[in-house]
Amino acid sequence: MREDALARVLLVKAVEETDRTGELLPLADREHATRTVLRATDAPRAEMGESAAMHGSRVMRLLGERAERLLGPLSERYPVFRDILERSRLPGWATALVLLATFAAGVGLASLDGTRRINILAFPFLGVIAWNLAVYFVVAAGAVGAVARGAPGARGAPHWTGTVIARRLAGLVDRTSQVHAKLGEVVAHYATDWARVGGPLLAAHARRLLHLGAASLALGMIAGLYLRGIVFRYEAGWESTFLGPGAVRAILGLVFAPASALSGIELPRTDSAVAALRWTAGGGGGDAAPWIHLIAVTLAICVIAPRLVLGALARVDAWRWRRARALPDDLLAYTRSALGAVHAGHGSGEVVVVPYACDVSAETRGSLQRWLEAAFGRGAHMVLRPMVPYGEEARLRPGLDAGLGAASEGIVLLMSSAATPETENHGLAIAALRDASRSSRPALELRVVVDEATYARRFAGDATLARRIEERRGLWRAFVRGYGLDTEFVDLRPAS
Numbered sequence: 001m002r003e004d005a006l007a008r009v010l011l012v013k014a015v016e017e018t019d020r021t022g023e024l025l026p027l028a029d030r031e032h033a034t035r036t037v038l039r040a041t042d043a044p045r046a047e048m049g050e051s052a053a054m055h056g057s058r059v060m061r062l063l064g065e066r067a068e069r070l071l072g073p074l075s076e077r078y079p080v081f082r083d084i085l086e087r088s089r090l091p092g093w094a095t096a097l098v099l100l101a102t103f104a105a106g107v108g109l110a111s112l113d114g115t116r117r118i119n120i121l122a123f124p125f126l127g128v129i130a131w132n133l134a135v136y137f138v139v140a141a142g143a144v145g146a147v148a149r150g151a152p153g154a155r156g157a158p159h160w161t162g163t164v165i166a167r168r169l170a171g172l173v174d175r176t177s178q179v180h181a182k183l184g185e186v187v188a189h190y191a192t193d194w195a196r197v198g199g200p201l202l203a204a205h206a207r208r209l210l211h212l213g214a215a216s217l218a219l220g221m222i223a224g225l226y227l228r229g230i231v232f233r234y235e236a237g238w239e240s241t242f243l244g245p246g247a248v249r250a251i252l253g254l255v256f257a258p259a260s261a262l263s264g265i266e267l268p269r270t271d272s273a274v275a276a277l278r279w280t281a282g283g284g285g286g287d288a289a290p291w292i293h294l295i296a297v298t299l300a301i302c303v304i305a306p307r308l309v310l311g312a313l314a315r316v317d318a319w320r321w322r323r324a325r326a327l328p329d330d331l332l333a334y335t336r337s338a339l340g341a342v343h344a345g346h347g348s349g350e351v352v353v354v355p356y357a358c359d360v361s362a363e364t365r366g367s368l369q370r371w372l373e374a375a376f377g378r379g380a381h382m383v384l385r386p387m388v389p390y391g392e393e394a395r396l397r398p399g400l401d402a403g404l405g406a407a408s409e410g411i412v413l414l415m416s417s418a419a420t421p422e423t424e425n426h427g428l429a430i431a432a433l434r435d436a437s438r439s440s441r442p443a444l445e446l447r448v449v450v451d452e453a454t455y456a457r458r459f460a461g462d463a464t465l466a467r468r469i470e471e472r473r474g475l476w477r478a479f480v481r482g483y484g485l486d487t488e489f490v491d492l493r494p495a496s
Contacts (some may be wrong), residue, residue, distance in 0.1 A: 003201055007088040009060070009068040010197060011081060013334050014190035015074065017486070020375050023182060025074060034339060034442040037062045059335055066338065080176055084187060087168050088194060090205055095212070102213040106220020116286050117279070118225070118236040118295075121248065125295055128221065130301050130367075132214065139310065151493055164202070165195045189486050196484055197331065200238075204318035205210070209312035218303040222296045235278045237285030245271040246276070259297035265290050295423045317457055334445065350408045351376050352383045356401060356429045357390035358451060363490040368414075371490050375447070376409055383408075390419075393428040400436050410445040411437050417472050417489070418454040421479040430483045448480050453493040473488055 015025050023030075028226045075081045109124040147207060169191045178185025228234070239249055252267055252274070260267050268274045278284045350374050353360075360368060365384070372380050388395055400411070412434045430448060437446035452469060473489060480487040 001200060004085070004089060005060075005064040005067075006198055006201070007085055007194065008071055010062045010193045010332070011084060011190050012067040012070050012074075013069075013331075013338070014064050014186045014193060014339065016338070018185045018189050018335070019182060019489075024186070025077070026069060029070065029073065030338075033066045036069065038339065041375060057424045059339065061241075062339060063331075063335065072344060072480060073200055078180075080172070080187070083172060084169070084190060087172065088165075090202075095209060098209055098213045099216045102216040103220040103223070106217040106222075107219075107224035107227075110196075110219075110221045110224025115236050116232050117285070118234055118291055119238055120236055120277075120291055121238045121240065121243075121251065121296075124221065124301075126255070129298070129302050132306070135214075135455050136306060144300045165191055165199075170250075185486075188481070192481060192484060201318055201321050203217060204314050204321065208318070210315035211307040211314060215304045215307040215311070218307075219301040222299055225292050225295060230290065233374060234292070235285040235286035236288040236290075239279045245275040245341070249274045256298060258301050260394045261295045262301070263293055266293055267294075313409075339483050350381045350383045351410050351412060353383060353402070353412045353414055354385045354396065354433060355387040355389070355414045356393075356426070357397070358414050359387050360414070360492075363494040366452070366492075367492040367494060371449075371492070372412070375488075379395045380409065388429070390425060393425060393432060394452065396429055396432040397436050400433065408440075408444055410447065413446065415448070415450050416454050417450045417457060417469075417476060418453045423475055426479070427483065431486065434483060434485060447488055448485050449488045449490055450476050451492045452489055456491065456493070 007213075012025075016030065019025055022030075062415075071081060110129070112124055135453065169187060172325075173184055173187045173191065176187050240248065243251075249268060249271060256267055259265070268277065276284065277286050353368065353372075365382075368384075369382055372382050385400075411433055415429075419426070423426070433446055437444045450473075455472060456465065456469065459468055462468070474485075477487045
């Protein structure tokens with residue numbers, strides 16, 4: 001799936017998972033879009049939801065068509081969605097700008113010292129060669145590490161992709177939240193999903209652009225040398241405080257031997273010939289033309305050709321990612337709800353509820369069941385696990401793995417806003433269930449739900465209650481977002 005189609009799917013996903021009641025996108029519109037796209041396939045709705053992992057390309061096409069149908073009306077009502085999609089893609093002018101800038105930088109490097117001398121031992125030429133060799137070493141080490149881990153060619157999303165996406169959407173999140181709180185939550189949810197799911201694709205584009213930029217820099221250096229060589233008379237030579245002719249001849253042989261073999265230009269064969277190129281108070285140096293040719297060929301061998309190959313491999317990475325038949329784990333659970341039966345209003349799967357340091361009394365079970373049916377569809381069956389006490393987070397993962405079945409629709413981690421979230425406790429609980437939900441086959445949707453009933457009762461009658469609740473919500477949202485998830489808030493007080 002191309003990145004623009006993926007962005008649309010993730011944006012609709014953010015809307016549906018944030019707007020459970022249909023405030024922004026009516027539930028009937030979602031169901032109509034699902035029925036429309038499923039008419040194009042012979043597979044029934046339930047089968048498409050459950051076999052998403054096996055028919056990734058087919059399912060992604062359906063999700064893309066469904067998202068396109070839903071985003072049209074959404075963008076008419078809320079133009080911010082067009083801005084979100086625009087900020088999610090790499091601008092078309094970015095590649096041209098990078099290549100032009102690096103080419104100009106290469107031309108500038110070719111005349112960095114402002115003289116009519118080419119020092120065959122000095123920066124920038126040898127510095128550019130050394131830098132690129134260091135990059136190749138890092139790339140090779142990463143490839144070897146991937147093979148050692150048993151996942152050759154697999155690339156995850158590096159940390160910086162999330163930072164780039166967050167910065168690009170940060171202003172939009174802030175402005176939208178001030179005008180419409182729900183829309184602000186949608187944008188924040190989308191930014192998290194795009195960084196996690198689309199991050200590998202963004203990284204492949206960035207690698208390709210960086211490799212092409214390095215090749216363009218080398219081309220600029222070559223062009224700069226030849227342009228100045230046409231207009232000015234250059235001389236080539238060397239000077240050194242510590243190196244003698246013998247050492248310099250060895251270095252020249254190491255650096256320029258491949259270029260010499262390809263071009264047919266001979267290198268100095270004796271120490272006396274190298275010594276004649278040494279600049280001294282009495283003169284020295286020689287004709288620069290052969291050395292400009294050798295530098296150009298060496299840059300082509302050591303920089304331009306390898307960088308073009310690495311750029312092509314990065315493009316292949318992006319192509320393979322787009323053509324992958326398996327869905328990303330983060331989309332499996334969403335596919336079950338989008339193309340399955342959840343939004344038809346007759347969900348029938350089990351929803352495992354795991355209370356952590358949050359007791360669910362008999363009086364509040366009815367409120368929790370009503371919330372589950374609103375979130376997962378009427379008929380969703382609640383499987384309430386025993387409460388895991390504070391400090392016993394190690395019990396979460398083993399107990400959950402043993403209790404998940406083929407009929408499970410999702411997992412709900414229930415906590416209380418009366419507690420202040422702590423990394424060594426609440427964080428461990430969230431991470432344990434997040435990993436369990438993603439490792440299950442098919443992957444299950446995990447929802448982190450925070451009950452506000454106890455906190456509201458504690459400050460009942462306090463004039464600052466609304467402000468306190470909003471501050472506590474902000475605290476929990478920021479904490480849970482650090483684990484790549486979003487927070488939902490409920491009030492499970494029994495209906496009066």
